[in-house]
Amino acid sequence: MKDLTQGPISKQLIAMAVPIAVGMLFQTLYLLVDLYFVSGLGDAAIAGVSSAATATMLIMALTQMLGVGTVTLISHAVGRKDQPEANLVFNQSVLLSAICGAVTLAAGYLLSAPYMRAIAADPAVVEAGTTYLYWYAPGLALQFALVALGSALRGTGIANPSMVVQMLTVILNTILAPILISGWGTHHPMGVAGAGLASSLAIAFGVLCLWIYFARLEHYVAVHAAQWAPRGELIRRLLNVGLPAGGEFFMMFLILGMIYWLIRGFGPAAQAGFGVGMRVMQALFLPVMAVAFAVAPVAGQNFGARQFGRVRETFRAAALMSSVLMLVLTLVCQWRPEWFIERFTTDSAVVAVGAPYLRIISWNFVANGLIFTCSGMFQAVGNTWPSLASSASRLITFLVPAVVMSGLPHFTLSQVWYLSVATVTLQAVTSYTLLQRELRRKLGAVPAAAPAVALPASGAGPDAAG
Numbered sequence: 001m002k003d004l005t006q007g008p009i010s011k012q013l014i015a016m017a018v019p020i021a022v023g024m025l026f027q028t029l030y031l032l033v034d035l036y037f038v039s040g041l042g043d044a045a046i047a048g049v050s051s052a053a054t055a056t057m058l059i060m061a062l063t064q065m066l067g068v069g070t071v072t073l074i075s076h077a078v079g080r081k082d083q084p085e086a087n088l089v090f091n092q093s094v095l096l097s098a099i100c101g102a103v104t105l106a107a108g109y110l111l112s113a114p115y116m117r118a119i120a121a122d123p124a125v126v127e128a129g130t131t132y133l134y135w136y137a138p139g140l141a142l143q144f145a146l147v148a149l150g151s152a153l154r155g156t157g158i159a160n161p162s163m164v165v166q167m168l169t170v171i172l173n174t175i176l177a178p179i180l181i182s183g184w185g186t187h188h189p190m191g192v193a194g195a196g197l198a199s200s201l202a203i204a205f206g207v208l209c210l211w212i213y214f215a216r217l218e219h220y221v222a223v224h225a226a227q228w229a230p231r232g233e234l235i236r237r238l239l240n241v242g243l244p245a246g247g248e249f250f251m252m253f254l255i256l257g258m259i260y261w262l263i264r265g266f267g268p269a270a271q272a273g274f275g276v277g278m279r280v281m282q283a284l285f286l287p288v289m290a291v292a293f294a295v296a297p298v299a300g301q302n303f304g305a306r307q308f309g310r311v312r313e314t315f316r317a318a319a320l321m322s323s324v325l326m327l328v329l330t331l332v333c334q335w336r337p338e339w340f341i342e343r344f345t346t347d348s349a350v351v352a353v354g355a356p357y358l359r360i361i362s363w364n365f366v367a368n369g370l371i372f373t374c375s376g377m378f379q380a381v382g383n384t385w386p387s388l389a390s391s392a393s394r395l396i397t398f399l400v401p402a403v404v405m406s407g408l409p410h411f412t413l414s415q416v417w418y419l420s421v422a423t424v425t426l427q428a429v430t431s432y433t434l435l436q437r438e439l440r441r442k443l444g445a446v447p448a449a450a451p452a453v454a455l456p457a458s459g460a461g462p463d464a465a466g
Contacts, residue, residue, distance in 0.1 A: 050275025079304020
């Protein structure tokens with residue numbers, strides 16, 4: 001366990017964010033590696049895998065439900081120096097991960113084909129995406145165990161083990177992908193099925209590594225089968241924090257699925273270009289998302305310890321870091337967006353969609369950074385419902401106009417990208433406004449420089465969920 005209630009906030013954020021960013025980079029490389037090796041199979045394979053990858057947003061939503069609740073409650077318990085509570089939260093999280101994994105595996109085999117038929121541009125894309133999801137379903141199910149174990153460590157202020165495991169799994173995936181996809185050395189190419197299987201095997205290896213770490217090295221929280229019996233009140237608290245956070249990712253899943261549906265009339269090349277551009281953007285966002293992920297344990301432990309001045313300071317430091325990083329990324333994407341797309345495909349039709357997408361969408365990077373930071377703060381204070389409300393507002397402001405525009409003459413892809421920029425900016429303003437209201441309610445109207453002592457206790461308890 002690492003105590004985050006002492007020492008400089010900025011250094012603690014960076015110390016947490018660096019290994020988180022590396023781990024997230026390697027996690028993102030799962031799909032980028034798959035896209036790289038699948039690209040040799042043609043546009044339909046690229047579009048199929050990238051379209052199917054939107055389903056991973058739904059899994060991310062569900063894993064966030066588990067992960068955010070785990071980080072928040074464990075960090076609060078660590079801040080209060082309540083080890084038994086932290087350990088119980090961890091074991092209930094393990095229980096939930098097993099249940100969610102079983103449901104995900106069943107849904108993956110039952111719903112993959114209907115989902116792909118709903119969003120894909122043609123039968124070849126449907127077949128490629130469905131095949132990929134069938135073989136990737138076990139890996140998606142195991143993501144819950146990976147998140148439960150990693151989130152418990154993050155709540156106690158430790159991020160390095162998860163980073164190392166993510167690195168190892170991606171190295172394994174990179175080795176397996178060309179062997180299984182193209183049949184290197186085996187002479188039995190599996191195509192897109194090999195991409196899904198490589199990822200599933202790599203994730204299974206990662207879960208095994210983290211499980212061994214907990215069994216042999218982790219002492220603050222540990223696996224105790226006796227604590228796996230469901231505790232209704234604790235599960236309710238986990239879900240009260242986690243469900244809205246998962247809902248945010250579900251909103252993103254809906255928006256991405258709708259975009260694929262809106263642009264399917266432009267053909268497989270358009271879907272492939274958007275898919276590659278979206279994955280590149282997510283990779284570029286990793287440093288900023290890592291800062292946001294670091295906010296939750298740093299501010300969360302200080303909230304549990306009732307050091308409210310440090311909670312406010314965490315937000316200021318994280319918002320500044322995020323804004324600077326996003327501004328740099330914006331400038332890079334304005335300069336040479338096609339450079340990123342060409343790393344994955346040389347098809348001029350795909351590049352012609354992906355490059356303009358990155359150039360236009362980069363105008364909302366700074367706004368996205370603020371949204372991520374606010375989301376981390378909502379998690380830290382134990383009330384993620386305002387963050388969900390902010391995401392829901394974008395679901396309305398983006399999807400309704402997008403559907404209307406798609407039925408108008410001369411509808412273009414760039415109209416969708418510009419609409420996205422406007423609605424993300426509006427969401428950033430909404431998130432910031434809601435966060436300031438929540439901080440006043442939970443922390444009191446006390447200047448950030450004021451000593452964090454003798455503050456009113458009303459509504460500011462470490463487990464208050466609003």
